[in-house]
Amino acid sequence: MGEKVLMKGCEAIGEAAVKAGCKCFFGYPITPQTEVSAYLSKRMPKIGRVFLQAESEVAAINMVYGAAGTGIRTMTSSSSPGISLKAEGISYIAGAELPCVIINIVRGGPGLGGIQPAQSDYFQATKGGAHGDFSMPVYAPASIQEMVDVIQDAFDVADIYRTPVMVMGDGMLGQMMEPVEFKERPAKELPEKAWAANGLNGRKAHNVINSLYLKPEELEHHNEHLQAKYAEIKKNETRYELFNCEKDCDLIMVAYGTTSRICKNVIKLAEKEGIKLGLIRPITIWPFPVEAFDKTVDNTKYGYLSVEMSCGQMVEDVRLASDGRKPVAFYGRSGGMVPNPEEILVKVRAIVGGAK
Template sequence: MGKKVLMKGNEAVAEAAILAGCRHYFAYPITPQSELIEYMAKKMPLVDGTFLQAESEVAAINMVLGAAACGVRVMTSSSSPGISLKQEGISYIAASRLPAVIVNVTRGGPGLGNIAPMQCDYFQATRGGGHGDYYTPVLSPSTVQEFADMAPLAFEIAEKYLTPVMILGDGMLGQMMEPVEFPDAYPPQKDPSEWALGARRTPDDRHIINSLYIDPYVLQEKTETLFKVYEEIKKNEIRYETYNMDSDAKYLIVAHGTAARVAKSAVDALKEEGVELALIRPITLWPYPYDAVAEAAKGKEKVITIELSMGQMVEDVKLAVCGECPVEFIGKAGGVVFTPEEIVSLIREKIS
């Protein structure tokens, strides 16, 4: 590992992507991820890479599809309204079985909203987002270091399963500065002959990329194949973190990303008062760690979900707990971020 560098989250994930071998990046500016595109604009030419500010988010995601089809590591980034515009292209990429990385530095919504941090894109990210039957693996970082570490991980998952992968951050994580350490080496790109356009699978068979199947039985077969891949992702790629789980906690906190950072502080503060809380932080939002959340909730009097939204992940928590104990929700909207003191007070209300 190299020395630690103080960087914004937007810059750290960009640098990590470059170090991991990303040489093609297409995007359109939008706050609060503009530093990411600015960083790529400066750094890509220095590594003989391709940076292109597209005329729109729709154009950018289709450039990503084209580059992925050519067998190169490619990434795009945006924030909530921009990601909405990319959804049709993401669906095409998923159906075409192409690897690509998409970074969403989420801002307040719905509509144009504002540029403050929220977690209100959870449904969009974890339910496919675009048209048709498909899923996108989704990673949720909670520190700038983790934001950076997820860039090479996202490429690895994308190439292993031939799928677009989303890193779902937020405006706070993109803008905050923390020390980041980058490895001296990253795993190399997989051989693209498995997915690249025109690659020879056999001497007489060149790979064709397509997502249009007029025959419904053919489309059914293709979709079923896609869902077999999703089952493999569910078996192999679920990630989560537990905190204070060995305590005699009667209550379980579930939070991800920035909300989990603040929730940890609340767990520590209440512990000093003699109130034990366990915490589980989903790192993969899809596939969701249902079994891990269910196991963590066993024997608890109550589960409390904390989100920077009006309540989206709470639905997955309820599915995981499956009625075994009550599930309560604490949320903030509009881009307002909890303070540890606020969460402590709100948790006290829920467990009193």
């Protein structure tokens, strides 16, 4: 076992990216993720890597496009309004099939909103995030340790499938401090980047990095290729945790990120009242873990409760995954308000009919 160090979430993201082999970081400061940039501004130059604070979020994501086109590992980081500004570039990156990692430490919205934690970027992250028919894998870690671990996974998945990958945490995960361990992991066998626009392995042929297809037949073929790739990602990269869901649950909650940790405390409180609760925790919110509902649908008496720091965005995917087999309820707070276990338990009691 390695040594654990106490780190703030945003700084741990930066160190995890360094250890995952990120060679270039392009970003622009915005609360509550500015510490990612601040940490890497000192760390990257010391080890001969590139840190560049761009003049805007639009510039930053286009720099990512250029660096990723050479085949090197590259990352950007932002928070909700900044991700919106990067949206066009993210679509271009997906269309050109370039691997990169995008960090979103979510704050309350819409608009400038506030700087408190939220999960209100769920639709943006999981329903494409920009124009066109594309998807990208999105990890939603629940602790700083898991956030550190999935950074390595994100870079690997990006390289394997030639896709942008998002790691999405709320502002609480970005700003809180927890002990973390940077684990040594065996290197994955990754495909050769024969597509890259550089002189790797003495290649003399020119590669063109592009997402423009003026002939509709060619663009349709490209979209079909992308959809086949996304089907493979769904098959191979979906991740989730089942907690206390084995059998005879009164209700199964569905929550990700910080909210899932709160829900685990709700389970303890409910147990004292004779109410048995389970938890489905999506670790990837795209692909969404439909399989978890197939495994648990017969184990819950009153169905599912989607608990979110939003106005009910994930509840749509919970309903789709449940597919009418069990009722789906929703409890959420928004605008940077964080639900507490007691108020969630009030909602649980209303669904299951009070203490047992």
